[in-house]
Amino acid sequence: MAIPRAAQTQRRTRIQEEKEELILEAALEVFSQRGFHGSTIDQIAEVAGMSKPNLLYYFRTKDTMHRALIDRVLENWLEPLQAFDAEGDPEEEIRSYIRRKLEMARDFPRESRLFANEILQGAPHIEGVLEGPLKSLVDEKAGVIRAWIAAGKVRDCDPYHMIFSIWSTTQHYADFDVQVKAVLGIGHDGVDRFEAAARFLETLFVSGLILGDKNA
Template sequence: MDGQDEPPRAGGGRTRIQERNRAAILEAGLAVFSATGFSGATLDRIASEAKLSKPNLLYYFPSKEAVHMALLTNLLDAWLAPLRALDPEGEPVAEVLAYVRRKLDLSRDFPRESRLFANEVLRGAPHLSGVLEGELAALVEDKAAVLERWMAEGRLARVPPKHLLFSIWALTQHYADFEPQVRAVLGQGHDPFAEAGDYLETLFRRLLAP
């Protein structure tokens, strides 16, 4: 079951087997970290999940911290993309509602990634503090200014822009981060994301209508 490495290619590129093994390790790391958190994860468990030996895993990543950082790095662009897509020239209420939908879709399609991000933040964001204080903070500042302009123009109801974004994050990421609780409460036969989309659209439309 243990993938064996091919000799490195001329020029230093990865071989097919190396690409496959690296992808298997990252997939296994995502499964383990999202289920157990950083403290509960071990290299042995990640290797077992990836169906590789621990020495083979260490060929690609020298520590569980390295696996964790690779996952977080891969996640960041996808995580920031929905807010980046908010168009300053668009219709304000429609733009905010579209952002809510994009965030909800991200929770539906990438629940493990959402839990990985949440676990990192709950630990005090030791691997992400630079991004949170830099790239994310700058992006939020930029989009909050757009929201503030729309409010000043009378095109959105006046609410604190950054707290509006916090509310959107909380109300969309909840469905991924607390998925077992959501499904247990709703019961069989309910699509929590379909119901949540309609509810959140109504909620934010009423909140923001000028």
């Protein structure tokens, strides 16, 4: 995990913590718009309203700022999948997962674009995370889905592609939000678009996957 330079001192002051947050907020704005390679420390310092030397006291490199943000994104992004409960009702678990992913697309669009840019660049900063903790978590939850299939609660399907499908359909509303709003048009481009998306995706996945009286 990336550690800010100031955090390595014995006593971090409230001002230091506030400065770090200010810098990371500025870095998130710049990285999400320009990508890692298109961003510079000068741009981040300008958005943060700080001098470059002052910024470099807290974060020595652009890479350190980027990794700190990626670490946060991964922690938040994995939380909904971690909450996928093997003991829960499959329909309710799938509905809940879809809604939580859409809430993240609604509330954290810059973080989503930051992550998408990292993946499009070949994940140079997080390849180990993708092949390690992320893969382990997805393997675990794929096992949960297989158990539901074996119990006759969910249709036979590839659990990995089920998870990928939920990722792609929900994150679309963050990464392609400009397109979504443009196509929906005036009057349909407010935050209610996320509720409409949630209802559609719940119907799509529940009707396609859940076995039982409702989908017999």
